[in-house]
Each structure stands twice: as C-alpha cells, then as structure tokens.
Amino acid sequence: MKFSVSAVLVRGFLIGLLMFGAVSSFAGMILLSVANGGGIPLAYLDGTPFSSYVVPGLVLGVIGGGTQLLAAVGLLRRNSWALIAAVVAGFGMMIWIFVEIAVIRQYSDLQPVYFALGALELILVYALLGLAPRMVRGLTPARERVSR
Template sequence: MSVSPGIRVTLAVVALFNLASAVAGCVLLVLVGGDRVGMPPEWLERTPFSSWVWPGLILGVIVGGSQLLAIIAQRERCAVAWGLHAASGLVMMIWIFVEIALLLVWSPLHGIYFATGLLQTVLAVLALGAWPRPFLARMPRRSRIGRGNTADTSA
C-alpha cells in the first residue's frame, strides 16, 4: 500500500520534533535538574520519585526511544514503521497524561505535545490504511446470510 508523501513527511517531522523535545527534556532534567529549569521539587511530592533524574531518563529512553525507532523504521522502509509511529504517538500522549495527573500542573506545552502525539497516531493509522477510498463511499449491503439468517436451500 502506498502512503502519500504528505503523510510520510508529516510523520517524519512530527517524530523528529518529539524526539528532539524528549532528548532536550531528558538532558535538562538529568544534567541540569528540574528545579533549575522551573520545576520546583514540591511537584515531586505527589510522585514516586525523589529527584528529576528518573523522570528525565524515562522521558529520554521511553518517549524519545520510541520516536527514534519509528524514524529509523521509516527511513529504512520497514513494514512496521507505521505501527511504530502509532505506538510512539500513544507513548507521547500517555506521557503527557501521566505527567499532568501526577504533577497536577498544566502548561500550554502539555497541549502542544499531546497534540503532536495525537497527530502522529492519527496519521500513522491512516498510513496503515484506515482511510476508506473514496472517503464518502457507501458500504455494500450485507446479504441476509451475513446477518445471521440462513439461506433456504430447499426447493
């Protein structure tokens, strides 16, 4: 199945943006420290973490790593690329959801990253063939046999 160039390019750009953001977040949280980049230690009180190191590593390895795998798979034209993009988008959305739920803090950046995860997931599902062609085509009527009735074969 052929995927439109627009979907391919958009998926690559979104994945690269998400990867760069995850790596930057990882570096800031692990090396600089969340408290030095505007994330007070009090936010960690509602989490299982005592420092920003583990959240930073999870962000870099899990969120960033899933994006990197999707990018590599797409570049190498692997059949699993679109599935990896869908999974990476879901990982991004789950990360944002859990972050908001644990920290009880919302920022416009949360909305941006949730939107990029959603966009990546939707485009990947479309790349997997979930878009009917033509879009407004009607589905064929099912036969009576298809509705659970049996055909009368007696003559």
Template sequence: MSIPRLAGVALLVVQAFVAVTAFLGGLALTLGALAPSMATAFSPPEDYLAGTPFTSYLRPGLLLGIVVAGTHTLAFVLVLRQHPWAVLASAVAAFAVLIWIFIQMIFIPFSFLQAVYFVSGVAEAGFVMVRLGLFTRIPRAA
C-alpha cells in the same frame, strides 16, 4: 504528492520534533537532578514531585530521554527506511508520548508544552491511521 505520502512526511516531522525535544528535555531533567547547580529554567519546580513516586527528576528525565525520545527515534528511522514495522513503531511512539502527557497532567499543573505534546501524539496517531489506509473513501453500494 499523494495523501499517504504526505502523511508519511508529516509523521517524520512530528517524530523528529518529539525525539529531539524529548531527548533534550530528558537531558535537562537528568542533569538538573544530578547537579542542581545545572538546573535551568526548563526544570520544573521540585514542588511538583510532592505526591509522586519520585524524589527527584532523575528517573522522569531518564524515562523521557530514553523511552519517549527512544521510541520516536526508532520510529523515525523505520519510517525513513520504509521498514515493514514502521507503522507499528510509529503507533507505539504516539502512545508513548500520549501516556507520558496523561501521567504528567495528573501530577503537574497544566502547561502549554503539555498541549503541544498532546497534539503531537494525536497528530502522530492520525498520520499512522492515514498510512494504514483507514480514511480511504468507501465506495457506495449501487
């Protein structure tokens, strides 16, 4: 299997992981905000919202579930179909998760999941660069 093809498979795996878990996380935050009795161990403490523009996890949950999961789902489908815009969609998805994590780290104390999604976003960006051929061997001048 060639390196760009392997990068494509790895990209699909990362995109599927982020899409599914971001959707489920967004759903958990949204349901927890709409029905506090449904808040689970996956919902962060309300104290984390102090000093943020949010009074509940409703908007962050919707953003996570729609924007982060949505961009990853779209990128996944485009990569799977080898669409001409697949690389662009993958780059947008990588930046979406990285921006999400950077903003989250400003307000919420560090957690292992932040590291997991930061690494996912960086890996995704790296796979995009491989697919663009940015790491091909440059021939030496004679």
C-alpha cells in the same frame, strides 16, 4: 507497498513529527536529568515516588524519545514494523502527558501541544494505512486503488 504522492508527503510529515518528538524528548531529558529540572520546583514531585527529576527525565528521553526516534528511522528505512512503532510512539507521547498531569497536578501550555503531537502521529498512521480515507484523500496504497 507503493504509495501515491500525497501518501509520500504524509509519510514525510510523520517522519518530521517523530523526529521533532525525539529531539524535544531528548532535550527534556537533559533539562530534567542534567540541569536538575531546569528551574522546575521540586515541590511538583511531592507525593510522587521521585525525589528528583533524574528518573522521570531518563524515562522521557530513553522511552519517549527512543520510541519516537525508532519509529522515524524505521519509516526512513521502510521497515515493515515502522508504522507499529509510530503508533507506539504516538500513544506513548499521549500517555506521558496524561500521566504527567495526573502525577504532578500542574499544567503547562506545552502539555496540550505534545498531546496533540501524539494524536496527530496516530492520525497520520491511520491515514497511511487507509483507515482514514475520508479525512485525507488519495492516501490509499496505490495498488489497492488500482485493483478496485
């Protein structure tokens, strides 16, 4: 599928967001799993099934960061499944933040930032699919614009 110049820029921005999400998820995994929470009190885990931050850290890095990285690599390689992977990664980021708030019942200024990151990834995918044409002009695939 051939895209217009603006679609190429949006695709590049989406790849950048996904790579940022992957790197920060991997950093979070290290902070939680290796650095034993990095100073986050273990009391935050009271009432959860976890006695340490190792398992949540691994979930964050492997599943959260893994889906972000997989989607970015898929987009770079122009795989047919890449946009689906980006949707999974975006929703995964949003679900992680929602569950984190619900489970540990603590608020951080980073939570809305990462929730917005996941939402922005979804918006960019929708724009690339032509589902948000009024929001972002010129993102309809080129062959569809020509045939109209």
